[in-house]
Amino acid sequence: MKILVGIKRVVDYNVRIRVLSDGSGVDTDGVKMSVNPFDEIALEEALRIKEAGNADEVIVVSAGGDECQQQLRTGLAMGADRAIQIQSSEALQPLSVARAFLKIIEREDPGLVIFGKQAIDDDNSQTGQMLAALWDRPQATFASKMVVNGSSATVTREVDAGLETVEVDLPAVVTVDLRLNEPRFVKLPDIMKAKRKPLDVVALDELGVTVEGNIEVGNHAPPPQREKGVMVEDAAQLITELKNRGLL
Amino acid sequence: MSRILIIAEHDGQSLNISTAKCVSCAQAIGGDIDIAVIGSGADAVAAEAAALDSVTKVIVVDAEHLEAPVAANWAAEAVALAADYSHVIGPSTTMGRDLMPRIAALAGVNQISDIMEVNGPDSFKRPIYAGNAIVDVSAPAGSTVVATVRAASWKAAGSSGGAAVEQRAASSSAATHTRYIGLESGGSERPDLQSASKVVSGGRGVGSEDGFQVIYQLADKLGAAVGASRAAVDAGYCANDMQVGQTGKIISPDLYMAFGISGAIQHVTGIKDAGTIVAVNKDSEAPIFEIADIGLAGDLFSVIADLDELLG
Numbered sequence A: 001m002k003i004l005v006g007i008k009r010v011v012d013y014n015v016r017i018r019v020l021s022d023g024s025g026v027d028t029d030g031v032k033m034s035v036n037p038f039d040e041i042a043l044e045e046a047l048r049i050k051e052a053g054n055a056d057e058v059i060v061v062s063a064g065g066d067e068c069q070q071q072l073r074t075g076l077a078m079g080a081d082r083a084i085q086i087q088s089s090e091a092l093q094p095l096s097v098a099r100a101f102l103k104i105i106e107r108e109d110p111g112l113v114i115f116g117k118q119a120i121d122d123d124n125s126q127t128g129q130m131l132a133a134l135w136d137r138p139q140a141t142f143a144s145k146m147v148v149n150g151s152s153a154t155v156t157r158e159v160d161a162g163l164e165t166v167e168v169d170l171p172a173v174v175t176v177d178l179r180l181n182e183p184r185f186v187k188l189p190d191i192m193k194a195k196r197k198p199l200d201v202v203a204l205d206e207l208g209v210t211v212e213g214n215i216e217v218g219n220h221a222p223p224p225q226r227e228k229g230v231m232v233e234d235a236a237q238l239i240t241e242l243k244n245r246g247l248l
Numbered sequence B: 001m002s003r004i005l006i007i008a009e010h011d012g013q014s015l016n017i018s019t020a021k022c023v024s025c026a027q028a029i030g031g032d033i034d035i036a037v038i039g040s041g042a043d044a045v046a047a048e049a050a051a052l053d054s055v056t057k058v059i060v061v062d063a064e065h066l067e068a069p070v071a072a073n074w075a076a077e078a079v080a081l082a083a084d085y086s087h088v089i090g091p092s093t094t095m096g097r098d099l100m101p102r103i104a105a106l107a108g109v110n111q112i113s114d115i116m117e118v119n120g121p122d123s124f125k126r127p128i129y130a131g132n133a134i135v136d137v138s139a140p141a142g143s144t145v146v147a148t149v150r151a152a153s154w155k156a157a158g159s160s161g162g163a164a165v166e167q168r169a170a171s172s173s174a175a176t177h178t179r180y181i182g183l184e185s186g187g188s189e190r191p192d193l194q195s196a197s198k199v200v201s202g203g204r205g206v207g208s209e210d211g212f213q214v215i216y217q218l219a220d221k222l223g224a225a226v227g228a229s230r231a232a233v234d235a236g237y238c239a240n241d242m243q244v245g246q247t248g249k250i251i252s253p254d255l256y257m258a259f260g261i262s263g264a265i266q267h268v269t270g271i272k273d274a275g276t277i278v279a280v281n282k283d284s285e286a287p288i289f290e291i292a293d294i295g296l297a298g299d300l301f302s303v304i305a306d307l308d309e310l311l312g
Ligand SMILES: Cc1cc2nc3c(=O)[nH]c(=O)nc-3n(C[C@H](O)[C@H](O)[C@H](O)COP(=O)(O)OP(=O)(O)OC[C@H]3O[C@@H](n4cnc5c(N)ncnc54)[C@H](O)[C@@H]3O)c2cc1C
Pocket: A013, A037, A038, A120, B202, B203, B204, B205, B206, B228, B229, B230, B231, B232, B243, B244, B245, B246, B247, B248, B249, B259, B260, B261, B262, B263, B264, B265, B266, B267, B270, B280, B281, B282, B283, B286, B298, B299, B300, B301
């Protein structure tokens, strides 16, 4: 069985985001870029499934400009066998990404496709679900535990009300939550080895995908600031403050 | 004029409050508002939905295989209804985030996630980068708007309406590729974290599962729900479903009290809409104090002990 893992290049989660003064976007100039943290967890899970003997090959796939090859190389260094870049000069929205992944699926015939549950830039949380719909296959989102048993997988999902368990037939799409695993660290020799692993580039239009129906993204603004608060000395003052606000 | 369909969230017994918040968002969009209750034997839910203000019609799609909210099954029904509507919206809870993109893809449109404000019928504000930027987005003209509504940004609509309830036969059969096994919930007697007016939260500073007992006691005294930071959840001090933040719950209680939480952006994004934020942290430089309305630099255990005594 092959496993496809979606990887997105995003601003590192430690970076403090600054909105550009002309409202055209956020400042990404000279900012540290990383693999979306949820996608690292997705890849880690794929590698563990392979290491347990339940998969033969792990392929990392990213849609974007050539700069996303850097993140694909990180994926290869973590242990993926090969990488595919879906080349697109414009930033793609989830529906286009899902359509492109469907084309890759037709070529590769994977048993599992694993994504992060959301990307920490757009916070959309859509791509995996959209792919499952277009592919007419099951989806198990927000996974905090997964067990592959032959032709199906049992997935525990972190939902608002607690932990939900579903069983899905393979092939299936799984999106992963933070508590699924802790991704391994990349070691230097692995980075060297990753340079020799195959990384195929395929243009979006070669796949026959045209971008259409985009959501138009307009002005960016910083979030409204909360007013400056007060500091109190002790519990008694805290209670007074709460009473003054009618909260006690 | 817009025709808006809201996909109700429920557990078969009662309507989740996020649905009433979607109604408020729909009111801001303006137009005819219908609610779809997809489920099995969910009559009580339909009655609750029909009582929500400014709802024209509740459409009940009832079939055994629709009992659990399996996205593949629910999306098939929602898409069958969608043709009559300009907007199909649902809450940005885990249920809505699972379901709505599946609907959007089947309808062949991109989805708008987490509407926090309505600019116009097809134009909205939504947060990106964990709420560190707010962006204006517009759906392309003439296409169905499929969207999730950021519950914390909206007040629940009132319940003095009386909409018609209409039964509709399920249009699809069960997806055999997905089997719902079950739900294991914390089963707490405390108020629900997502709708409580007061929340008491603990972080890594609480130190242990035992330490969390004082958080629970204070919460019970205040009639509050209990939340936690990711660090507290990961350390096993409390259950997963208590996590507040970018990847946990986004909440907007009147009062949020954070004990031993440093104030990482991923946590703060979950509480930005709270009325009053109280922070107790022994480190007076902790970033949580930058957003707190009332801050107290000190040991959380002695502060809670004092509160306990003073509140009687
Ligand atoms: C992709 C991603 C998503 C994330 N999503 C979330 C999320 O949804 N929610 C979330 O919370 N985090 C999330 N995080 C994690 C986040 O970055 C922080 O690591 C986390 O919020 C820290 O939790 P904390 O404040 O409890 O712990 P710490 O940062 O360790 O802070 C503990 C605080 O307790 C104080 N303290 C210690 N002892 C005491 C005492 N006796 N009395 C008073 N104060 C004391 C310390 O001074 C310190 O400020 C996410 C991270 C990533 C990368």
